[in-house]
Amino acid sequence: MPIFTNPAGGRPISRRTFLAASAVAGVGSSALLSGCANGSAGGTSAEGGKGGSGGKGGTVTWASWANPGEAERFRQISKDYEKAYGTKADFQVVVGDYGAKLLTQLAGGSAPDVFYVQDVAMQRLIQSKNLMDFTDFTSKPESPLKLDSLYPNLMEWCKPADGSPGTYGLVVDCNPIVFWFNKDMAAAAGITENPAQRHENGTWNRDALDDFLTKIKATGKRGMVLEGGFGPLFSWMTAFGGKTVEGRNAVFNEDAKSMETLEWIWEGLAAGKITYSGTLPKGQGVDALFYGQQLASCQMGRWILPNLKKLKFGYDIAPFASEDGKSVASTIVYTAAMGVNAKAKDPEAAMYFATRFVNKDGQKARLSGGGNAVPATAGLDDVVTEGNLPEHGGWFADVAKAGYAIPPAIASKATVGANLGTEMDKSIKAGDNAKTFADKICTFINNGS
Incomplete structure (x- = not known):
């Protein structure tokens, strides 16, 4: 899948579009969504006679960001859905600045009935009352989905930041970042226990990671690249026991364990054991370096698996x-989520489409057979162990269950979400030490809106 730079949220757009691509990657069209054809029974028609009994009939329009290939596959989803339920489903691709165009459509009354919602956009849409609350619909016996079937640790950003009740988005699926590594490069560097073996033996700690990076550096290759954006940096802090946020505030500049981790990263950068992605020569992306065996590890999600399968x-x-x-x-x-327009023309049809798209059957149909994302619901671990690629693919599910989505301190502040990566990049390139960096970034997050 192509990688396009997108500063929103401080990470490449591929990490926003992995959910779109994973919805259909490697799946036969005839299987798509048909697994939940019998997932609802009974029910009542929506007001005014729209929709059909039990979620059949009616009309729904839905939209997401997508490249041409993904858009074509999404249109196939619509055809499969219509065949299974008699509901006319029309997919619309939003090209360009997805968030801005969606807001324009909502303001003008031309937005689709169902649409993907970016993590940094959710709170604005909730506050502007542009989204329907899923609580009542999903509590009905005939609902294809129950809210508690989705991992609760990935759903907080879909609720109002002020703590009021309601759930306004459904996590479509997910992509936890993990420590990918090149087994051949590790062996050539004299690493007798690779990271997977270390984890199995209970010795995959900071000292083991430092040993990995030191030995790779001695071979003249790169051991690890720290990518821009909050995700990888926050992950290292929380992985080593640190606290990054508390409510709507960032606190890692005052947290001892987080600061210890930042100091370790800054020491690694100075020693050449870690490289900052913002200093890589033009055209040298982290994934390309990993594919080209010039980088021994990368911290990414399952979205790189289709490309890795082609390599030797x-x-x-x-x-x-x-x-x-x-x-x-x-x-x-x-994560990304599916939301339903508060002014959907056929509310019942929209609700049924959204819940079928993300329920267990919908995720299994979309992600099986070579998908590049991870289920956000329990009971589908077999999806990430297909073909035994990678060998320890089952850990994707474990990391998804243990991890966290975008923190409230970022999700609740649109300007912070849009500009955080840029602020982090400026501080690192300015040569700020770890404490100065932490103070600057925490201040930016806490004073942002």
């Missing part, structure tokens, strides 16, 4: 190194 070197994953060396560390899990 040994690769595997481990959770992030942890404080005790044996726990599955709590790290960032990238």
